Amino acid sequence: MTIDITLLGTGSPIPSPDRAGPATLISAEGEHYLVDAGRGVLMRMAAAGVGAPQLSAVLLTHLHSDHITDLNDVITTRWVMTFEPTPLTIVGPVGTQHVVDHLLASLAPDIAYRTAHHGDLNHEPPVHVIEVESGRVELGGSVAIIAGATDHKPVEPSVGFRFESGGNSVVVAGDTIPCESLDALCAGADALVHTVIRKDIIANVPLQRMLDTLDYHSSPAEAGATANRAGMTTLVLTHYVPAIAPGGEQEWVDLAATEFTGKIEVGNDLHRISIGGF
Numbered sequence: 001m002t003i004d005i006t007l008l009g010t011g012s013p014i015p016s017p018d019r020a021g022p023a024t025l026i027s028a029e030g031e032h033y034l035v036d037a038g039r040g041v042l043m044r045m046a047a048a049g050v051g052a053p054q055l056s057a058v059l060l061t062h063l064h065s066d067h068i069t070d071l072n073d074v075i076t077t078r079w080v081m082t083f084e085p086t087p088l089t090i091v092g093p094v095g096t097q098h099v100v101d102h103l104l105a106s107l108a109p110d111i112a113y114r115t116a117h118h119g120d121l122n123h124e125p126p127v128h129v130i131e132v133e134s135g136r137v138e139l140g141g142s143v144a145i146i147a148g149a150t151d152h153k154p155v156e157p158s159v160g161f162r163f164e165s166g167g168n169s170v171v172v173a174g175d176t177i178p179c180e181s182l183d184a185l186c187a188g189a190d191a192l193v194h195t196v197i198r199k200d201i202i203a204n205v206p207l208q209r210m211l212d213t214l215d216y217h218s219s220p221a222e223a224g225a226t227a228n229r230a231g232m233t234t235l236v237l238t239h240y241v242p243a244i245a246p247g248g249e250q251e252w253v254d255l256a257a258t259e260f261t262g263k264i265e266v267g268n269d270l271h272r273i274s275i276g277g278f
Protein backbone atom coordinates (compact mmCIF):
# COMPACT_ATOMS: atom_id res chain seq x y z
CA MET A 1 0.00 0.00 0.00
CA THR A 2 1.49 3.34 -1.01
CA ILE A 3 0.84 6.98 -0.36
CA ASP A 4 0.78 8.74 -3.72
CA ILE A 5 1.77 12.38 -3.94
CA THR A 6 0.59 14.29 -7.03
CA LEU A 7 1.91 17.80 -7.54
CA LEU A 8 -1.23 19.39 -8.96
CA GLY A 9 0.14 22.91 -9.02
CA THR A 10 3.81 23.83 -8.69
CA GLY A 11 3.46 27.55 -9.38
CA SER A 12 3.35 30.62 -7.19
CA PRO A 13 1.24 33.79 -7.06
CA ILE A 14 2.82 34.88 -10.35
CA PRO A 15 0.66 33.47 -13.17
CA SER A 16 2.43 30.91 -15.32
CA PRO A 17 1.33 29.45 -18.66
CA ASP A 18 2.23 25.95 -17.53
CA ARG A 19 2.22 25.84 -13.73
CA ALA A 20 -1.02 25.95 -11.76
CA GLY A 21 -1.20 27.50 -8.29
CA PRO A 22 -0.17 25.67 -5.12
CA ALA A 23 -2.04 22.39 -4.65
CA THR A 24 -0.99 18.83 -3.79
CA LEU A 25 -3.07 15.66 -3.87
CA ILE A 26 -2.37 12.93 -1.32
CA SER A 27 -3.98 9.59 -2.22
CA ALA A 28 -3.97 6.37 -0.20
CA GLU A 29 -6.40 3.57 0.56
CA GLY A 30 -8.84 4.93 -2.02
CA GLU A 31 -9.02 8.28 -0.25
CA HIS A 32 -7.99 11.60 -1.81
CA TYR A 33 -6.92 14.60 0.24
CA LEU A 34 -6.40 17.95 -1.48
CA VAL A 35 -3.86 20.16 0.28
CA ASP A 36 -4.43 23.78 -0.77
CA ALA A 37 -6.54 24.85 -3.73
CA GLY A 38 -4.57 27.24 -5.90
CA ARG A 39 -5.25 28.50 -9.41
CA GLY A 40 -6.43 25.80 -11.82
CA VAL A 41 -6.71 23.05 -9.23
CA LEU A 42 -9.75 21.31 -10.71
CA MET A 43 -8.20 21.27 -14.19
CA ARG A 44 -5.15 19.51 -12.78
CA MET A 45 -7.32 17.15 -10.73
CA ALA A 46 -9.23 16.26 -13.92
CA ALA A 47 -5.91 15.40 -15.55
CA ALA A 48 -5.05 13.27 -12.53
CA GLY A 49 -8.36 11.43 -12.82
CA VAL A 50 -9.94 12.78 -9.65
CA GLY A 51 -13.07 14.94 -9.61
CA ALA A 52 -14.34 17.23 -6.88
CA PRO A 53 -16.94 14.61 -5.83
CA GLN A 54 -14.17 12.10 -5.07
CA LEU A 55 -12.33 14.30 -2.56
CA SER A 56 -12.26 12.96 0.98
CA ALA A 57 -11.43 16.45 2.31
CA VAL A 58 -9.69 19.72 1.50
CA LEU A 59 -6.89 20.77 3.86
CA LEU A 60 -5.59 24.33 3.84
CA THR A 61 -2.11 25.13 5.13
CA HIS A 62 -2.86 28.85 5.39
CA LEU A 63 -5.13 31.50 3.98
CA HIS A 64 -2.79 33.29 1.56
CA SER A 65 -4.73 33.97 -1.63
CA ASP A 66 -2.58 31.84 -3.93
CA HIS A 67 -3.32 28.76 -1.80
CA ILE A 68 -7.11 29.22 -1.78
CA THR A 69 -7.81 30.92 -5.13
CA ASP A 70 -9.95 28.09 -6.48
CA LEU A 71 -11.55 26.90 -3.26
CA ASN A 72 -14.81 28.35 -4.57
CA ASP A 73 -14.48 26.16 -7.67
CA VAL A 74 -14.02 23.05 -5.52
CA ILE A 75 -17.07 23.92 -3.42
CA THR A 76 -19.43 24.73 -6.28
CA THR A 77 -18.27 22.01 -8.67
CA ARG A 78 -18.66 19.32 -6.02
CA TRP A 79 -22.09 20.71 -5.25
CA VAL A 80 -23.39 20.66 -8.85
CA MET A 81 -21.71 17.35 -9.75
CA THR A 82 -23.28 15.33 -6.94
CA PHE A 83 -26.90 14.25 -6.87
CA GLU A 84 -27.54 14.14 -3.18
CA PRO A 85 -26.05 16.28 -0.42
CA THR A 86 -22.35 15.36 -0.25
CA PRO A 87 -20.70 17.38 2.50
CA LEU A 88 -17.27 18.81 1.75
CA THR A 89 -14.99 18.89 4.76
CA ILE A 90 -12.51 21.76 4.76
CA VAL A 91 -9.74 21.59 7.36
CA GLY A 92 -7.58 24.63 7.99
CA PRO A 93 -6.04 26.97 10.53
CA VAL A 94 -8.10 29.20 12.77
CA GLY A 95 -9.73 31.75 10.48
CA THR A 96 -10.81 29.20 7.87
CA GLN A 97 -14.47 29.28 8.95
CA HIS A 98 -14.53 33.06 8.51
CA VAL A 99 -13.08 32.82 5.00
CA VAL A 100 -15.43 30.01 3.97
CA ASP A 101 -18.45 31.86 5.35
CA HIS A 102 -17.60 34.89 3.23
CA LEU A 103 -16.83 32.75 0.20
CA LEU A 104 -20.25 31.14 0.47
CA ALA A 105 -21.80 34.59 0.84
CA SER A 106 -20.15 35.64 -2.41
CA LEU A 107 -21.67 32.57 -4.07
CA ALA A 108 -25.19 33.38 -2.82
CA PRO A 109 -26.48 34.63 -6.21
CA ASP A 110 -25.19 31.50 -7.97
CA ILE A 111 -26.68 29.25 -5.31
CA ALA A 112 -30.04 31.02 -5.69
CA TYR A 113 -29.98 30.74 -9.52
CA ARG A 114 -29.18 27.05 -9.50
CA THR A 115 -31.56 25.96 -6.76
CA ALA A 116 -34.37 27.92 -8.46
CA HIS A 117 -33.60 26.49 -11.92
CA HIS A 118 -32.76 22.84 -11.23
CA GLY A 119 -35.68 20.82 -9.93
CA ASP A 120 -33.38 18.22 -8.38
CA LEU A 121 -30.99 20.62 -6.69
CA ASN A 122 -32.77 21.84 -3.62
CA HIS A 123 -29.96 22.19 -1.10
CA GLU A 124 -27.10 24.65 -0.67
CA PRO A 125 -23.46 23.48 -0.90
CA PRO A 126 -22.95 21.40 2.25
CA VAL A 127 -19.62 22.54 3.67
CA HIS A 128 -18.18 21.50 7.02
CA VAL A 129 -15.17 23.42 8.36
CA ILE A 130 -12.78 22.04 10.97
CA GLU A 131 -10.25 24.52 12.35
CA VAL A 132 -7.07 22.92 13.68
CA GLU A 133 -3.92 23.97 15.51
CA SER A 134 -2.06 20.72 16.17
CA GLY A 135 -2.74 17.06 16.80
CA ARG A 136 -4.85 14.33 15.24
CA VAL A 137 -7.52 15.44 12.78
CA GLU A 138 -10.50 13.08 13.01
CA LEU A 139 -12.13 12.76 9.60
CA GLY A 140 -13.36 9.19 9.88
CA GLY A 141 -11.23 7.84 7.03
CA SER A 142 -8.57 5.15 6.94
CA VAL A 143 -5.65 7.55 6.49
CA ALA A 144 -4.44 9.08 9.75
CA ILE A 145 -3.95 12.85 9.58
CA ILE A 146 -2.01 14.97 12.06
CA ALA A 147 -1.74 18.76 12.00
CA GLY A 148 1.19 20.78 13.28
CA ALA A 149 1.98 24.48 13.47
CA THR A 150 4.34 26.00 10.90
CA ASP A 151 5.98 29.44 10.88
CA HIS A 152 4.89 31.68 7.99
CA LYS A 153 4.59 34.86 10.07
CA PRO A 154 3.05 37.36 9.66
CA VAL A 155 0.65 34.86 8.10
CA GLU A 156 -0.62 33.38 11.33
CA PRO A 157 -1.68 30.77 12.15
CA SER A 158 -0.42 28.33 9.53
CA VAL A 159 -0.29 24.54 9.65
CA GLY A 160 1.27 21.53 7.96
CA PHE A 161 -0.28 18.08 7.68
CA ARG A 162 1.12 14.60 8.17
CA PHE A 163 -0.58 11.65 6.45
CA GLU A 164 -0.01 8.10 7.70
CA SER A 165 -1.12 4.93 5.97
CA GLY A 166 0.15 1.36 5.87
CA GLY A 167 3.34 2.16 7.76
CA ASN A 168 4.20 5.06 5.43
CA SER A 169 4.00 8.76 6.20
CA VAL A 170 4.12 11.98 4.20
CA VAL A 171 4.22 15.55 5.49
CA VAL A 172 2.95 18.49 3.42
CA ALA A 173 4.50 21.58 4.95
CA GLY A 174 3.09 24.46 2.94
CA ASP A 175 4.83 27.84 3.21
CA THR A 176 7.08 28.03 6.26
CA ILE A 177 10.52 28.73 7.55
CA PRO A 178 12.28 25.96 9.48
CA CYS A 179 10.85 25.65 13.00
CA GLU A 180 10.67 23.20 15.90
CA SER A 181 6.97 22.44 15.47
CA LEU A 182 7.51 21.48 11.81
CA ASP A 183 10.44 19.31 12.89
CA ALA A 184 8.17 17.58 15.40
CA LEU A 185 5.51 16.97 12.73
CA CYS A 186 8.14 15.57 10.36
CA ALA A 187 10.06 13.38 12.81
CA GLY A 188 10.45 9.87 11.47
CA ALA A 189 8.21 10.41 8.41
CA ASP A 190 9.22 9.10 4.98
CA ALA A 191 8.67 12.09 2.73
CA LEU A 192 8.30 15.85 2.90
CA VAL A 193 6.54 18.06 0.36
CA HIS A 194 7.85 21.56 0.91
CA THR A 195 7.28 24.89 -0.86
CA VAL A 196 10.51 26.71 -1.68
CA ILE A 197 11.88 29.94 -3.06
CA ARG A 198 15.36 30.52 -4.49
CA LYS A 199 16.64 33.06 -1.97
CA ASP A 200 19.93 33.26 -3.87
CA ILE A 201 18.01 34.68 -6.85
CA ILE A 202 15.24 36.64 -5.13
CA ALA A 203 17.73 38.48 -2.88
CA ASN A 204 19.10 40.15 -6.02
CA VAL A 205 15.75 41.31 -7.37
CA PRO A 206 15.52 45.06 -6.73
CA LEU A 207 11.84 45.01 -5.83
CA GLN A 208 10.82 45.40 -2.19
CA ARG A 209 7.74 43.27 -2.73
CA MET A 210 9.93 40.35 -3.83
CA LEU A 211 12.52 40.94 -1.10
CA ASP A 212 9.71 40.79 1.47
CA THR A 213 9.14 37.11 0.57
CA LEU A 214 12.60 36.09 1.80
CA ASP A 215 11.84 36.05 5.51
CA TYR A 216 8.82 33.76 5.52
CA HIS A 217 9.68 31.02 3.03
CA SER A 218 12.31 28.29 2.99
CA SER A 219 15.08 27.87 0.43
CA PRO A 220 15.73 24.44 -1.12
CA ALA A 221 18.65 24.01 1.31
CA GLU A 222 16.47 24.91 4.32
CA ALA A 223 13.80 22.43 3.16
CA GLY A 224 16.58 19.87 2.76
CA ALA A 225 17.81 20.51 6.29
CA THR A 226 14.30 19.97 7.67
CA ALA A 227 14.02 16.65 5.82
CA ASN A 228 17.49 15.68 7.05
CA ARG A 229 16.71 16.40 10.71
CA ALA A 230 13.59 14.23 10.41
CA GLY A 231 15.51 11.31 8.95
CA MET A 232 13.36 11.23 5.81
CA THR A 233 14.07 9.34 2.61
CA THR A 234 12.42 11.69 0.10
CA LEU A 235 12.09 15.47 -0.32
CA VAL A 236 9.64 16.88 -2.85
CA LEU A 237 10.09 20.54 -3.74
CA THR A 238 7.16 22.57 -5.09
CA HIS A 239 5.87 26.20 -5.43
CA TYR A 240 8.96 27.27 -7.37
CA VAL A 241 9.82 30.95 -7.01
CA PRO A 242 11.01 32.09 -9.47
CA ALA A 243 9.76 29.62 -12.06
CA ILE A 244 12.40 27.02 -12.90
CA ALA A 245 14.46 28.09 -15.90
CA PRO A 246 14.20 25.66 -18.85
CA GLY A 247 16.43 22.70 -18.05
CA GLY A 248 17.27 24.17 -14.66
CA GLU A 249 15.79 21.48 -12.40
CA GLN A 250 19.16 20.08 -11.38
CA GLU A 251 20.20 23.43 -9.86
CA TRP A 252 17.28 23.19 -7.42
CA VAL A 253 18.11 19.56 -6.62
CA ASP A 254 21.77 20.43 -6.03
CA LEU A 255 20.88 23.23 -3.60
CA ALA A 256 18.66 20.92 -1.55
CA ALA A 257 21.34 18.23 -1.71
CA THR A 258 23.74 20.45 0.21
CA GLU A 259 21.65 19.58 3.30
CA PHE A 260 19.88 16.32 2.37
CA THR A 261 21.36 13.12 1.00
CA GLY A 262 18.07 11.32 0.27
CA LYS A 263 16.00 11.35 -2.90
CA ILE A 264 15.03 14.84 -4.11
CA GLU A 265 12.12 15.37 -6.48
CA VAL A 266 11.63 18.51 -8.56
CA GLY A 267 8.84 18.28 -11.09
CA ASN A 268 6.22 19.83 -13.28
CA ASP A 269 2.50 19.87 -12.58
CA LEU A 270 1.08 16.32 -12.35
CA HIS A 271 4.43 14.83 -11.31
CA ARG A 272 3.58 11.84 -9.12
CA ILE A 273 5.67 10.17 -6.44
CA SER A 274 4.71 6.93 -4.69
CA ILE A 275 5.92 6.43 -1.14
CA GLY A 276 6.18 2.87 0.14
CA GLY A 277 5.06 -0.30 -1.57
CA PHE A 278 7.27 -2.69 -3.43
Ligand SMILES: [Zn+2]
Pocket residue numbers: 062064152155175
Ligand atom coordinates in the same frame (compact mmCIF):
# COMPACT_ATOMS: atom_id res chain seq x y z
ZN1 LIG B 1 1.99 31.78 1.84
